[in-house]
Amino acid sequence: MSGEPGATGQRAGGPARARDWDAATYDRISGVQEAWAHEQLARLSLQGDETVLDAGCGSGRVTAALAELVPRGRVFAVDASPAMVAHTRARLGSRVTVLCQDLAELTLPEPVDVIFSNATFHWIGDHAKLFRALAKALRPGGRLVAQCGGHGNIESFRRAADAVASSGEFAAYFRGWQGPWNYARAEITAERLAAAGFVEVETWLEPRPTLLSDARSFVATVCLVRHLDLLPDDLHEPFIRAVLARTGLPLTLDYVRLNMDARRAGERR
Numbered sequence: 001m002s003g004e005p006g007a008t009g010q011r012a013g014g015p016a017r018a019r020d021w022d023a024a025t026y027d028r029i030s031g032v033q034e035a036w037a038h039e040q041l042a043r044l045s046l047q048g049d050e051t052v053l054d055a056g057c058g059s060g061r062v063t064a065a066l067a068e069l070v071p072r073g074r075v076f077a078v079d080a081s082p083a084m085v086a087h088t089r090a091r092l093g094s095r096v097t098v099l100c101q102d103l104a105e106l107t108l109p110e111p112v113d114v115i116f117s118n119a120t121f122h123w124i125g126d127h128a129k130l131f132r133a134l135a136k137a138l139r140p141g142g143r144l145v146a147q148c149g150g151h152g153n154i155e156s157f158r159r160a161a162d163a164v165a166s167s168g169e170f171a172a173y174f175r176g177w178q179g180p181w182n183y184a185r186a187e188i189t190a191e192r193l194a195a196a197g198f199v200e201v202e203t204w205l206e207p208r209p210t211l212l213s214d215a216r217s218f219v220a221t222v223c224l225v226r227h228l229d230l231l232p233d234d235l236h237e238p239f240i241r242a243v244l245a246r247t248g249l250p251l252t253l254d255y256v257r258l259n260m261d262a263r264r265a266g267e268r269r
């Protein structure tokens, strides 16, 4: 039997599950995100002795690559998901200081030279607050290089998920829900970064249509992770199946990435 639908925004799995991810499955299926991350890491041109932050480290696959770029430096990794944090700690041991925090409330033990982030900021509703927190965590002159989902991201997939969420036995669980994503435009992102104290700001959108090799695991673990929070366990599979029946298989997601490159105002070190 399914549980009763909760009030709007109430999660079937309770608050503890609200921000969590299946870290082991994410680690296995996140080759797509890792490939994007390597493109962003190539833009960093690090000297090797910097203190860096991986903002939204996930399972630590990308953090490991970032750590290799600063053999004489220090690495912080922050994520709001306890399972992702545990996975990153187990993978990277004492090489990286891994903290379980909301990036919009970020507090690091020391300021960093570089903040790197991949596939994370679109999960955070208030970008103005996020960018203020990131600016505070950077040394003056420190660099932000980030990529996340941007305006128009996975639009056809979202249409399919919305249609299923508003139909039949699922509708009661999603009533009034706005969805989990913040897919911002490049222009407003540049304005928000400047308002938070960043200079030399560049932002741009980049279409990246991507064919999924294991669509069922990918959408269940990534695209629908917060949708499934709202449903009782026995409706997870029917929901995933109904969304994939609408999108059809094989599934190419119409990804649009939002890139950010900026410096915190002030003297560089």
Ligand SMILES: C[S@@+](CC[C@H](N)C(=O)[O-])C[C@H]1O[C@@H](n2cnc3c(N)ncnc32)[C@H](O)[C@@H]1O
Residues within 6 Å of the ligand: 019, 021, 030, 033, 034, 037, 055, 056, 057, 058, 059, 061, 062, 078, 079, 080, 081, 084, 101, 102, 103, 104, 117, 118, 119, 120, 123, 124, 222
């Ligand atoms: C798609 S994963 C990306 C992980 C990793 N950066 C990568 O490229 O594989 C998104 C990550 O953002 C984290 N996240 C979402 N909202 C967050 C927040 N407000 N504060 C910190 N982390 C957050 C999630 O827990 C998840 O690990």
